[in-house]
Amino acid sequence: MRDSETMCSIPAQLEDACVQCDSESSQHQNNDNIDFMKELEERDNELELVLCENTRLREVVKELQDEIERQNESLPAIPENSEEVEALELRVSVLENETSILREVRSNLETEVASSRAIIEDLSRRLQISDAMIRNQDTNAQCSDEEKIASSVREQCEQELNALREHCEKVESSLRSLELQSGDALAKLRREVEEKDRRREELERELERLQNEMAEERRQYSMNLEVENASYKRKISQLQGELQKMDEQLDKLQKEQEIKDKKMCALVFETNSIKEEFDFYKNEMDSNYSSLKEEYDAFRESSNTSESAAKQVLHVETQVTDDINSRGKLERTIVNLENELKHQQDMHSEIETELKLQIKEQELMIQSLKESELNIKHEFMNKKSECESLQLRIEDLQRELEQSDVTMKEQKAEYDSQRDALVKQLDSLKQISNEFDLSKDIFKQKEIEFKNQLELKDDEIVSLKNRLKSLNERFNELNCKLTENIDYKEISAELQEKYNTLLEASNKSAEEAQQKICSMMEELKELKTIIDASEQRLKQSEENSNHNLQMCESIKLEFLKKIENERLEYEERIEKINLEKRLLEGKLAELTKENDEKFTAINTENQQLKQKLEMENVKCLNYQNEIERLNSVLMTEKTKFEKCLHEKQQEIAAEKIIAANFMAKQNEMEDVLKNKNKEISILSQEVGSLKNQLEYASQLLSVVPRQEAEGQQVADANISGSQNQSCPNGCKETQDELNRIREALMKEQTENKLLKNQVNDLNEKVGKSTSQLSRLQAHLLSVEENYTSELQNAQLKITDLQGKLVEADDRARNSSTAYTSANIRANQQVESLNQQLRLLTEHKEKLEAELSKAEDNIQRQNAAVTNLQAVLDHFQRDKKKDIDFETERLRQSLNAQCKKNEDLLNEIKLLQDQLNETKKGLAAANRLSEQLDQKSEIISNLKTQGT
Structure with missing residues (x-):
């Protein structure tokens, strides 16, 4: 129970x-x-x-x-x-x-x-x-x-x-x-x-440096221009002197040629007169000789002549010999005169060739001088355009400086606002x-x-x-039984889960194997299609190569025919060009004379224009000097203002740091004051307690002498003795305590005095710091006012200087426009005269260029034919190489696909083996599940029997 x-x-x-x-x-x-x-x-x-x-x-x-x-x-x-x-x-x-x-x-x-x-x-x-x-x-x-x-x-x-x-x-x-x-x-x-601010300052410095360098370059450029203009003027004067000398030499040579021509004419007349006299004397001598011969024959026939006749004959013979001698002399003189004539003619031909060469050289010199003059003018115009571009660049730089100043001001304002925002964010x-x-x-x-x-x-x-x-x-026993039943159930559930997982894995592996087999078959089909396509490509490439060879041969024949036709056309053109060349040479001779006359007039006009140019250059230089001076003044004032700005900013930053330090110190001092006030309150409490103790001790001391004065009687002697012993001991202790208390009070009073002095010092320091803060604030306000006033003055000065710059630029532009108009007129006159020469020379050069082009084309065509042949050979070789390469690649790909097929077959075998193993495992799992079911039935039967 x-x-x-x-x-x-x-x-x-x-x-x-x-x-x-x-x-x-x-x-x-x-x-x-x-x-x-x-x-x-x-x-x-x-x-x-x-x-x-x-x-x-x-x-x-x-x-x-x-x-x-x-x-x-x-x-x-x-x-x-x-x-x-x-x-x-x-x-x-x-x-x-x-x-x-x-x-x-x-x-x-x-x-x-x-x-x-x-x-x-x-x-x-x-x-x-x-x-x-x-x-x-x-x-x-x-x-x-x-x-x-x-x-x-x-x-x-x-x-x-x-x-x-x-x-x-x-x-x-x-x-x-x-x-x-x-x-x-x-x-x-x-x-x-x-760093950006520093970089901006560095960039401003670099801008100043660049502007200074630009100013120096402009000065150097103007100096170089002056030097170059002077050198060109000297060269022009030298060339003009040389031209005058050449003209004088030409005149002298022409005069000498005329004198020599006159001498030659005189010699020709003399030789002709001598020939006529010689012919006359010869005829006379022939007539005399014939008459004398007749007389001599008549005399010989008349044998009966006298001595006088013999004398006459001798006289006649002497006359004949004299005539013969004189005739030989005359023939010798004629030969000498003919030799002299030949020599004079040779000299005349040599002189003519020399004169022609000199004339050609002078013409070339004149052309070179004209070209040099044109180059000088072009250079002058280029220099002038460069000066104008430099002026425009200076104006752009000034505008950029103004924009940069505006942006800098805006950036400063934004930076200040951002700095304040960041400070707030930090707080x-x-x-x-x-x-x-x-x-x-x-x-x-x-x-x-x-x-x-x-x-x-x-x-x-x-x-x-x-x-x-x-x-x-x-x-525990009941739990053990329950846990055994639970364990059996868990084991059966785990085995069923394993069985399900094995089934799923086997199904997945089978599906994967089938997918791999399908993919392998598809790859084999793709390889077959690739092989067929490659074979078709090989056939097409062979057909294309044969067709290309036929096309190349036909193109070669057509090209050769075209070359021959073009060669004939070029030969006809060359003949026409030679005829035109001869006509143009005659025209050139006429035009050179006209150009010489015009050139003298142009030289006079050029000298006048050069004088005007020099005057205008002097004015331009003066204007440029004024502009440079104004720029230098601007730059110096700008640098001064920027330095002042930087210094003021540094001062403001330093004063702000000082103010912050003072505020921190003030806060620290306030904390110290609070702590000291707390200590003073604690000490005052202790002093109050000590005063109370002192009052209590003094009351005790006052009570003892009163009792002694009143003379109280004590009943018991023992009690009186004990009181007498206790009183002096108590008095001594109270006196010692009083002395200690007094010493402590003195110490506390001294410490209080020190603390009061420290408090007073701190108050004085705080007052000084507040006065310094107010003074610094007033100083900051005054500095900012001065800074704003200086900025306004600087802006006014900058506007004034910019107005002056604009006026100077307008003056320079007006002077440059007048100068350019005069120069353009002169150049137009010169160019109108030179255009005719250029046209003729260009036409001649075109004809010569066409000749050279025709010859070059013939050579190029020949070279093209050879190149085509080489290209065809190279093309055929490349085609053969490509075909061989494609065949080898296809063979390699076929071998690789064969290897892949073998690998796939091996994988299929392995997968089949795995499937067999999984089937065996599934069979074993089924057996285990059946055994577990039997055990579970046995357990359930036992439970029913136990109940």
């Missing part, structure tokens, strides 16, 4: 204990869940704030990058600073990479937060499930099992809580790193802005970090409280476990 009562009471006790555990655990879990959810909500809010701040900082970074790009676009492009621009672009890319990294970190944090929320939801669900399981349990065995599950769930919850705490710490560290990165990014941006970030630190401290306190609560609950759980141990021991 007792056993039955105890057995009946045990379930009731278990139910009560379970209800208590459920209520306590549910309350504890609800409280923990509420606190934990609150903390998570706070963390979520903090994360959202941090993310908002990050997005705002990214927007600020983007705005700064856009402004940096605007500054880069607004600044003038200087090729020398391309490396700096590339470096800045690299920095911008680095910042963009950093922003992308921050975005990735943000996305990772968001994913982690989402995962943590999911984990929290899972935990809450598990807790609810565990609560429901604990509430729904009826039996003691189930209570013990569910308690184990609850303890395991609690351990998991604690582990997950620890993981969440670690995750929160990681998030906090990542937030700190993000704050540091944002601070670093802001610092980098500030540095980059400072907000500091506030956020402080709030985050406060929330962190609160979270730590809550965590400590949560740990304490967990420890208390753990103690309660331990006590409950100790109670339940005795109950669990009684139900």
Whole structure:
């Protein structure tokens, strides 16, 4: 009976204990869940704030990058600073990479937060499930099992809580790193802005340097122009002198030629007269000789002559001999005269050739002089155009400088606004970090409280476990039986799952094998189609090669025919060109005479124009000097103003830093004053307490002498003795305490005096600092007013100087237009005369060029024929090589496909083997499942028998 009562009471006790555990655990879990959810909500809010701040900082970074790009676009492009621009672009890319990294970190944090929320939801669900399981349990065995599950769930919850705490710490560290990165990014941006300012200043300096260099180049260019103009003028004068000398030499040569011609004519007349006289004398001598012969014959016939006749005969013979001698002399003189004539004729021909050569040389010299004159004019025009382009460039640079000044002012204003915004953002970030630190401290306190609560609950759980141990021991046997049944069921379920997985794997492997076989068959079909296509291509390539050979031969024949026809046409053209050449040479001789006459008139006009040009050049130089002087004045004033600006900015920055330091010191002093005031209040309290003690001691001292004066009588001697012994001891102690108190009071008074002096000093320092701050503020205001007034004055001066520049440019333009109009008229006259010469020379050159082109074409055509033959040979070789290469490639591809087919067949065999093995495994699994079914039936039968 007792056993039955105890057995009946045990379930009731278990139910009560379970209800208590459920209520306590549910309350504890609800409280923990509420606190934990609150903390998570706070963390979520903090994360959202941090993310908002990050997005705002990214927007600020983007705005700064856009402004940096605007500054880069607004600044003038200087090729020398391309490396700096590339470096800045690299920095911008680095910042963009950093922003992308921050975005990735943000996305990772968001994913982690989402995962943590999911984990929290899972935990809450598990807790609810565990609560429901604990509430729904009826039996003691189930209570013990569910308690184990609850303890395991609690351990998991604690582990997950620890993981969440670690995750929160990681998030906090990542937030700190993000704050540091944002601070670093802001610092980098500030540095980059400072570097941009420095770069802008360097660019302004480089612009000033370039403007100075441009001014120096313009000066050097003007000097070089003057030197070149002077050298050209000298050359022209020298050439004109040489032309005059050549003309004089030509006149002298022509006169000498005329004299020689006259001499030749005289000699010819003399020779003719001598020949006539010689012929006359010869005729006379012949007549005399014939008459004398007749007389001599008559005399001989008359043998009866006298001595006088003999004398006459002798006289006649002497006359005849004299005549013969004189005749020989005359013949000799005639021969000599003929030789002299031949020599004179040779000399005349040589002189004529020399004169012709000299005339040709003079014509070439005249042409070269004309060409040099034209080149000089073209160079002068080019130099003038370069001067105008330089002036335009100077104007553009001035405009760019004005634009850059405007943009710089705008950028300064934007930079100041951005700096203020960044300062505000930094303050907000500091506030956020402080709030985050406060929330962190609160979270730590809550965590400590949560740990304490967990420890208390753990103690309660331990006590409950100790109670339940005795109950669990009684139900172990029943649990063992139940677990055996559960194990059998689990084993059967696992075997069925394995069987299903093996079936699925076998089906999948069979499907994959079939798919592979199908793919292999498709690849074989594709290879067959590729082989057929390649064979067709080979046939087509062979047919194309034969067709190309036939086409090349036909083209070759047609080309040769065309070459022959063109050769005949070119020969006819050459004959026509030679005729035209002869006609043109006659015309050239006439035109050279006319050009010589016109050239003299043009030279006179050129001299007049040169004088005018020199006058205009002098005026232009004066204007250029004025412009350069004004530019130099502008540059000097601009540099002064920029230096003043830079100095003022530095002063303002230094004064702001000093003001900030003073504010920090003032805050520190206020904190020190507060601490000192607290210490003074504490000391004053101690002084009050000491005064009270002193008053109490003085009252005691006053009471003792009164008692002695009144002479109170003591009843007992022992009592009086004891009082006499105790009074002096008490007086000594009170005196010692009084001395100590006095010394302490003195010390405290001295310390109070020192503290008061320190307080007074601090107040004086604070007053001085406030006065210095007010003075610095007034100084800053005065500096800013001076700065604005100086800027206004500088702008007024710049506008005045720009007006002067515009006036000087207008004057220079007017003078240059007048000069160009005069120069254009002269050039038009010169060009109108030179165009005729150019046309004739160009026509002649065209004819000669056509001749040379015809000859070149013939040579090219011959070379083309040879090249065509070489190309045909090379083409045939390449075709053969391509055909051989294609055949080898196709063979290799066929071999490779054969190897692939063999590999696929081997794989098919392996897959079939695997299928057989899987079938065997399935059969074994079926056997095991049947055995398990039999065992389960046996177990069910045994249970029924046991019941």
